[in-house]
Amino acid sequence: MTEESMDVDVSMPTNTVEEYLRMERMPHIWCPGCGIGTTVNCFVHGLEASGLDLKKVAVVSGIGCTGRVAGYLKLDSFHTTHGRAIPFATGLKLANPELKVVVYSGDGDLVAIGGNHFIHAARRNVDMTVILINNFIYGMTGGQVAPTTPVGATASTTPYGNFEEAFNLPYLAESCGAVYVARWTAYHVRHAAKAIKDALLKKGFSFVEILAPCPTLYSRRNKLGDGLDQMKFYAAASEIQNDADTKAVGLSFQGKIVVGKFVDKDKPTYLDAMNTFYVQKFGDRYAPYKG
Amino acid sequence: MKADPKGVMTGAFFIDGDHACAEGAIAAGCRFVAGYPITPSTEVVERIAERFPLIGGLFIQMEDEIASSIAIQGAAWAGKKAMTVTSGPGFSLMMEHIGLAAMTETPCVFVDVQRAGPSTGLPTLPAQGDMMQARWGSHGDYGIIAVCPNSPQESFDLTIKAFNLSEQYRVPVLVMLDECVGHMTERVVIPPADQIEITPRRSWEGPPEGFLLYKPDKDGVPPMVKAGDGYNVHVTGLTHDERGYPVMTAAVQEKLVHRLVNKIRLNAEAIVEFREDQVDGAEVMVVSYGITSRVAIPAIEQARQEGLKVGHFRLITAWPFPKRRIRELSAKVRAFVVPEINYGQMVHEVERSLGRTVPVVPVSHGGGSVHNPKDIYGAIVNSLKG
Numbered sequence: 155m156t157e158e159s160m161d162v163d164v165s166m167p168t169n170t171v172e173e174y175l176r177m178e179r180m181p182h183i184w185c186p187g188c189g190i191g192t193t194v195n196c197f198v199h200g201l202e203a204s205g206l207d208l209k210k211v212a213v214v215s216g217i218g219c220t221g222r223v224a225g226y227l228k229l230d231s232f233h234t235t236h237g238r239a240i241p242f243a244t245g246l247k248l249a250n251p252e253l254k255v256v257v258y259s260g261d262g263d264l265v266a267i268g269g270n271h272f273i274h275a276a277r278r279n280v281d282m283t284v285i286l287i288n289n290f291i292y293g294m295t296g297g298q299v300a301p302t303t304p305v306g307a308t309a310s311t312t313p314y315g316n317f318e319e320a321f322n323l324p325y326l327a328e329s330c331g332a333v334y335v336a337r338w339t340a341y342h343v344r345h346a347a348k349a350i351k352d353a354l355l356k357k358g359f360s361f362v363e364i365l366a367p368c369p370t371l372y373s374r375r376n377k378l379g380d381g382l383d384q385m386k387f388y389a390a391a392s393e394i395q396n397d398a399d400t401k402a403v404g405l406s407f408q409g410k411i412v413v414g415k416f417v418d419k420d421k422p423t424y425l426d427a428m429n430t431f432y433v434q435k436f437g438d439r440y441a442p443y444k445g
Numbered sequence: 446m447k448a449d450p451k452g453v454m455t456g457a458f459f460i461d462g463d464h465a466c467a468e469g470a471i472a473a474g475c476r477f478v479a480g481y482p483i484t485p486s487t488e489v490v491e492r493i494a495e496r497f498p499l500i501g502g503l504f505i506q507m508e509d510e511i512a513s514s515i516a517i518q519g520a521a522w523a524g525k526k527a528m529t530v531t532s533g534p535g536f537s538l539m540m541e542h543i544g545l546a547a548m549t550e551t552p553c554v555f556v557d558v559q560r561a562g563p564s565t566g567l568p569t570l571p572a573q574g575d576m577m578q579a580r581w582g583s584h585g586d587y588g589i590i591a592v593c594p595n596s597p598q599e600s601f602d603l604t605i606k607a608f609n610l611s612e613q614y615r616v617p618v619l620v621m622l623d624e625c626v627g628h629m630t631e632r633v634v635i636p637p638a639d640q641i642e643i644t645p646r647r648s649w650e651g652p653p654e655g656f657l658l659y660k661p662d663k664d665g666v667p668p669m670v671k672a673g674d675g676y677n678v679h680v681t682g683l684t685h686d687e688r689g690y691p692v693m694t695a696a697v698q699e700k701l702v703h704r705l706v707n708k709i710r711l712n713a714e715a716i717v718e719f720r721e722d723q724v725d726g727a728e729v730m731v732v733s734y735g736i737t738s739r740v741a742i743p744a745i746e747q748a749r750q751e752g753l754k755v756g757h758f759r760l761i762t763a764w765p766f767p768k769r770r771i772r773e774l775s776a777k778v779r780a781f782v783v784p785e786i787n788y789g790q791m792v793h794e795v796e797r798s799l800g801r802t803v804p805v806v807p808v809s810h811g812g813g814s815v816h817n818p819k820d821i822y823g824a825i826v827n828s829l830k831g
Contacts, residue, residue, distance in 0.1 A: 209674070224681075225690070230676070231678070231679045232519075232672075233682065233691075234515060234682065235542065235545055238511060238512070241511070241515045242518060242519040244505070244512070245516035246672060248503055248505060248520065249524065249527070250523035250524065250673055270508050274508040432498050
């Protein structure tokens with residue numbers, strides 16, 4: 155820091171994102187170079203652009219590095235159990251359909267331990283936005299292999315390299331019924347913010363995957379440099395292919411990253427389907443469920 | 446407050462304990478149920494699924510018991526009275542979320558229609574083997590409440606009580622049915638709504654400024670707000686301070702766990718419920734609960750006909766345990782006999798509640814049927830021979 159920059163009046167807010175954060179909880183726990191904070195920045199900009207009533211927005215996280223996001227957002231926020239953010243969010247949303255419910259969690263949380271809930275919430279088309287931060291590794295517990303770790307990458311529990319095929323998450327989400335699917339990286343901050351805005355305004359199960367560097371555990375172990383090096387890699391390796399066939403967007407170790415908006419379609423949500431069905435069944439005897 | 450008449454099916458019915466449990470939940474104001482099919486509990490959610498659409502409730506059959514046991518907590522934070530229903534294997538899967546509800550002080554009700562275990566055990570046959578799991582099943586220390594009905598009528602009544610206690614103390618409350626009571630059909634009287642007392646949520650009505658999510662009232666229980674009301678709550682299963690924010694210190698842990706345990710322990714006298722029959726002058730006291738409290742009756746009556754002075758003490762709340770009353774009784778009787786369909790669970794609570802050394806005789810049963818009353822009779826007779 156230079157002499158000049160130290161003259162800046164630090165009592166003035168310098169970041170418009172701050173009003174959306176629980177600043178009393180800063181500093182956060184994320185490592186230098188971690189991409190999760192960048193995605194929170196994108197989320198706040200996307201949320202702001204959505205025009206949603208903040209009183210009616212609730213964020214639900216599971217456990218892990220990304221699981222800490224809920225605790226830093228100045229919204230109704232729930233930090234639940236490992237893998238179970240989606241069923242908590244399902245209960246929250248169905249009990250009060252006025253809420254916009256966002257699930258914000260990591261790859262291990264949402265598609266390993268929480269995989270069953272992910273596929274069923276997408277199948278039911280529960281109206282929620284799932285933001286999955288994919289850093290290819292279990293960060294909080296010290297760098298273990300994840301269902302997203304690419305073949306050939308090394309983790310603490312695959313010291314000789316990973317040989318299990320990784321999930322192609324956009325394909326998984328689309329196959330299970332998600333109505334909006336996009337993938338971006340922490341490098342694509344404007345695209346990611348726009349995707350989050352679109353996902354928040356989409357009715358139904360919307361899914362945004364954001365790749366994010368984990369310099370401490372993933373990059374270091376795999377000799378990929380620091381957070382900045384990984385961002386440079388994202389910039390160089392990414393190829394925007396909106397409407398790409400999700401079958402073809404699987405990731406390989408340091409290979410091409412297809413990003414973009416892959417799915418955007420309309421389908422009745424769980425509650426819409428329920429209300430339509432029961433109105434047909436019961437006629438006037440049924441009062442459409444509003445929570 | 447009184448029950449909402451919408452949904453209260455006032456009248457006299459011939460229904461089983463599972464169906465009565467469903468009606469109790471509806472009468473208590475429950476409008477959100479998440480569940481997963483499992484014998485012998487399924488009839489509860491089947492009745493809920495049939496009844497809810499026309500009374501403004503929502504039933505969702507989740508993908509598993511883990512999901513069910515946390516979906517109800519999301520619903521509770523949206524303002525609903527919520528319940529899940531299961532049996533042994535599913536109850537085991539729900540343990541982590543009983544801990545979450547205890548830690549986050551989320552009012553909700555778990556129904557466990559007990560069957561014989563361990564593991565898949567005897568899916569269609571009774572046991573009372575989950576009583577200690579109900580108390581200690583989730584990791585760490587917390588207070589809990591569990592009730593154990595012995596008839597369809599009590600299944601109705603105690604399910605209402607479970608919801609009321611859950612709201613009053615902001616704890617998960619467990620309704621510990623067993624396969625016999627769940628599938629037993631008897632007369633159940635559902636009173637008019639204006640005769641059903643309902644405990645409303647302890648809601649905080651003040652402004653968000655200065656509001657502390659976990660600042661307790663004098664009885665150790667904090668008032669609650671719900672999502673969507675502008676309080677920006679943060680709810681976490683991590684150890685947290687009164688703001689609800691995570692704090693990783695032994696001091697905050699001690700303060701929180703102390704309160705979670707003591708809000709039940711210090712209010713135990715108000716929560717505990719039991720029934721006594723001929724305890725004055727009794728030489729031997731049979732302590733029982735659930736279906737076994739009914740199977741014990743012929744044994745007790747036979748012993749009485751033969752001149753033995755036998756009292757019968759029936760647990761309505763298993764947790765908290767009526768420790769003080771058992772201690773008092775231990776000063777007067779020569780022995781306790783504790784029949785239960787397990788290899789010795791609540792008998793340990795009787796033993797550790799004694800004020801002096803008195804024989805405590807378990808009448809164990811591995812599950813799959815109820816006791817032969819002769820075995821309970823034999824234990825009563827033998828307990829006085831020592």
